[in-house]
Amino acid sequence: MALMANVNRADRMPMSPTPQPAQSPRAELRDLRISFPLPDMSTLEVISGISMTVAEGEFVAVVGPSGSGKSTILRALCGLLEPSGGSVLVDGKPVSGPPPGVGFMFQKDALLPWRTVAGNIRIGAELGGVPGDRREERVASLIKLLRLDGFENAWPRQLSGGMRQRVSLGRLLAYQPSLMLMDEPFGALDYQTKIAMGKELLSVWEAERRAIIFVTHDIEEAVALADRVLVFSARPARIIADYKVMLPRPRHMRSMRGDPAFTRLTEAIWSDLALPE
16 A cells, blocks of 8 residues: 655645646646735735645645635635735636636535426536537436436435535536535535545546545545645645645545554644644
8 A cells, every 4th residue: 555655744844835736737826815804994814825736637625724714715716706915827827707617516505496406417517518419418427427317307305415415516517627616515414425425526536537626624534535635724824734645546435544544644634733823
């Protein structure tokens, strides 16, 4: 079994920006700074000079304390939030509005209650410009991939939480994004359903190989899913560690919990999050 890199604290800090990969990055933040005005005319600094890259097909997880700006960087990447300083790039181009080829998946599934399972997934194909004669083929293939066979004509109210999230993931994939931004998509699910959804996501990612930025509070989930795990400090956020996960794929989330390398890495990240300001 391949082992992860040494995780001694001396090797982690001080932290320098992640080197740019050989190929052009799918997403890039350069010295990103974000502040929000407060009613007393002061400002709240949320992001403090973050630089990071995400390569084509790379799965990057982001962990950190609540309120540390993890979700904020996703909003900046999809053009919903203008930075106070620094640069946000997708496919090498500065982001000044919603960029093409970027899909967002939230913790809440936000399915349209008046559309069936197939209809909700079809929305992604419509927004993504999939030609009309290919939409049904795309929808059908995603229904099979996400194990929703037999529920094509079901309404969202008839589905479990995990099934609703699979439909939401199907809608995102139908859009055919080159970059998937996922903001705690499984955070509201029970443990068993979360494990099942993680398995589904890995299956889809291994088949589609889209670049993913996955925000989560669950350190074990981050290590089990990702190629890299970025650790954010408390607000104002900076990157305090960037781990390359060397665990072999395919990964089975339940069995990984007893793996010594998995345990060492999760404990190292817990240690990072316990560091004083």
